[in-house]
Amino acid sequence: MLVLEKRKVPSRFWARATPLLAVILTMLAGGALFALLGKDPVEAVRTIFWDPLFSEFAFYYRSQILVKAWPLILIAVGLSLGFRAGIWNIGAEGQYIMGAILGGAVGLAFYPAEGWYIFPLMILAGALGGLLWAMVPAILRTKFGTNEILVSLMLVYVAENILSSVSFGILKNPQGFGFPGSRNLNDYAASANMDLIEGTGLHWGGAAALLAVMLAWGLLTRHILGYRIRLSGEAPRAARFGGVDPDRLVLICLGVSGALAGLAGLFEVTGPAGQLSPDFNVGYGFTAIIVAFLGRLHPLGILLAGLLLGLTEVGGGIAQQNLGLPSASIKAFQGMLLFFLLAMDVFTDYRLRFRREEAI
Amino acid sequence: MSEADGEPPLLVVEGLTKAYPGVLANDHVSFSVAHGEVHALLGENGAGKSTLVKMIYGLVRPDEGRMMLEGRPYAPHRPSDARRAGVAMVFQHFSLFEALNVAENIALGMEDPPPQGELSARIREVSVAYGLPLDPERIVGELSAGERQRVEIIRCLLQNPKLLIMDEPTSVLTPQEVEILFRTLRKLSAEGTAILYISHKLEEVIDLCENATILRHGKVVATCNPREHSARELAELMVGEILTPPHRERAELGDVVLEVRGLSLQATSHFGTSLKDICFSLRAGEVLGIGGVAGNGQDELLAALSGERPTAADTIRLNGQEIGALGPNERRALGLLAAPEERLGHAAAPDMSLTENALLTGAVRERLVRRGLIDWPRSRAFAKRITEVFDVRTPGTEVPARALSGGNLQKFVIGREVLQRPEVLVVNQPTWGVDASAAAAIRQAILDLAEGGAGVIVISQDLDELMEISDTFAALNEGRLSAPRPARGLSVEEIGLMLGGVHGAKVEEGADAGA
Secondary structure: OEEEEEOOOOOHHHHHHHHHHHHHHHHHHHHHHHHHOOOOHHHHHHHHHOHHHHOOOHHHHHHHHHHHHHHHHHHHHHHHHHHHOOOOOOOHHHHHHHHHHHHHHHHHHHOOOOOOOHHHHHHHHHHHHHHHHHHHHHHHHHHHOOOHHHHHHHHHHHHHHHHHHHHHOOOOOOOOOOOOOOOOOOOOHHHOOOEOOOOOOOEHHHHHHHHHHHHHHHHHHHEHHHHHHHHHHHOHHHHHHOOOOHHHHHHHHHHHHHHHHHHHHHHHHHOOOOOOOOOOOOOHHHHHHHHHHHOOOOHHHHHHHHHHHHHHHHHHHHHHHHHOOOHHHHHHHHHHHHHHHHHHHHHHHEEEEEOOOOOO | OHHHHOOOOOEEEEEEEEEEOOEEEEEEEEEEEOOOOEEEEEOOOOOOHHHHHHHHOOOOOOOEEEEEEOOEEOOOOOHHHHHHHOEEEEOOOOOOOOOOEHHHHHHHOOOOOOOHHHHHHHHHHHHHHOOOOOOOOOEHHHOOHHHHHHHHHHHHHOOOOOEEEEEOHHHHOOHHHHHHHHHHHHHHHHOOOEEEEEEOOHHHHHHHOOEEEEEEOOEEEEEEOHHHOOHHHHHHHHHOOOOOOOOOOOOOOOOEEEEEEEEEEOOOOOOOOOEEEEEEEEEOOOEEEEEOOOOOOHHHHHHHHHOOOOOOHHHEEEOOEEOOOOOHHHHHHHOEEEEOOOOEOOOEOOOOEHHHHHHHHHOOOOOOEEOOEEOHHHHHHHHHHHHHHOOOOOOOOOOEHHHOOHHHHHHHHHHHHHOOOOOEEEEEOOOOOOOHHHHHHHHHHHHHHHHOOOEEEEEOOOHHHHHHHOOEEEEEEOOEEOOOEEOOOOOHHHHHHHHHHHHHHHHHHHHHHHO
16 A cells, blocks of 8 residues: 655655656656647657757747746746745736736836836836735735635736726727737837847846846845745744734735736836737736746746746747647646646655555 | 452553554553553653554554453454453543534444433433533533543443543543542442553552553553652653752742733634733742643733734733733843744744744844844854753754654753743743653753743643742633732642632532542
């Protein structure tokens, strides 16, 4: 009989090995999925993981991986702080949209003025948009004890409706021939989120993501706030005993993750997406949840996990184009990654043992 | 005894061995129990007592060894086998449904219950016969811990057991309730029912039992008649080392350091106890012992004093300053420290290292944080100092708290507060689940602290402990605190009445029924 037995001390080996194993298992199970869809599994998996990095068009794909990875990393770093404290912001997608709308609106308000101060103001507004949207579940939780998972998630759909409304309404491009969507912010010099080094995919959002990784790392290892975040997640009663105000922590964690998601939205809408449109968001806020867990809620892990997910996004896109794989199968593939990671996670705290069946 | 009559013993246990991963819980344990004998199973926490009785009751299968009941091989596969063979057990933690009444609860535990009316009549009969006052129609949720235990005992007695196993039965009882229980057990024994009595309370064992088997680290280290030994000798057999009783120079008490007036606090959950109008004052150098049966507001009192649950500012004064509305760290800065009962999850974070746990309460007074940044070397040094001064056995300061044994972690938790030189220290159950030598060290630390001029409040269910170290004694009952009295010269009866509140009234009733 198989039994799970709690380890006295969590295994360091398994804590590090599970992400790798999860990737390998995802390749195997994903391969099986693709085979069932009638595609060559080896070629499909190779297309997703290998081609973006080393094929003949890799020079283009590589910068695309980064462009996909930055928002994921930026959002996931913020989410990981809350997740560590047991505060579950599932609505980063909504905060991402609201950051993009508020930041974008500030830029559009200045159009066509030129000035160095416009982009920084948009960044502030973007962070503010995400922060305010995250404050709704935060305040409802601290004042009325509502569940932040439900509230933040439902606010995603509200945000999507607002986005659609402004794209057709007040933020619509007056010279857009009636098409929905705002002016192109990337074409407007004062608001354009340019590559810092041309052609590398490292835009301002990338710089922000790298900065967020470093700051979060310092926060968690050196700062008392990071300690309190970890403490609250691991032992809420001990945290209260240690003087942590749980309500304040909810406000801080949701606020920070909301602001970072808002920033990601702003950098996306001024860069790769270019304009506010009903479908400029492609689910980064949700995928970032996978990134946060795949990265073990650790800033450096999240950096790597973000790059990996960026890779599967780009690789998945190639596979769709070249092999005709349905886009849903790529989403399922990414979902498998989280599934296997969480399943393998059991071995960090438990060991598997075989035990003789006892006669009854 | 019956063996002298040539009758075989009721239960013979031979070479029982049970290994769990990493620990040999029972190592070739052998002993025997005669008909009608009250046999004590003594040992510290983790000595293997529970594993042993679980094997006898059919909850755990032994790896090796055999048992004989009334001269026949006995190998129960499950508790119902044991019950059919005449072995019954009263557990330390009751398994009762609070919403049901006594008779319904008892019926649920029976394989083939008679109709309610008949069962109620039998419950009344047994309860009168054995001096265990209990109304079968009452809802279990309204019963005291002692009364709930009676439900479990009567459930066992209805099966007419030959052997009754009792696991730490007195840990939840007031002294008066203990008296009632002992009268019942003696009566049962006189009628021929053998009792296997598990305890680590030596005075009780000496009082009640004719024979004792002492376990240490899973092995039988002695079998003796407890009445021929002093409590201290038995304790040393259990622990395997010489124990020195706590010692303290009685100093004059100083000024009032902590004053609590009219402290009331609503319970946070349905199962909590609200504090009602608590008043006391604590002087420098004083140890105030607060006794009471579990669940009478101990956790709430600690939370109110530590600052986890702030109240109106003027209900608590430290050196004259109103601190009722302050949080835990603000109170720490002023010199009021606390150590909660629950080690893992409340006093310490299980998965965090000892260094991180030292930071948990030491951040303020030990200046481990500067401008928001944690001084890790300083925190590590503080953790190391705790482990050294308080003899915490650990491979280092970077192991997680949950890797430590209960006693070692408790020494760490108490040491962490004591080393911060509190003006007032509040501890809840300082030696709960801790082995005897660690308990002695912890009590000594508390006394040393008081001798150094701090005021100490010890909340405990262990009356012997409180009598040993307290200057003044008060009892918590249903969230109310009795007026503190000098601990010296308090008789067991007086303490029992202070503790019991309404339960005290039942003593008379019990005495009548027993007569």
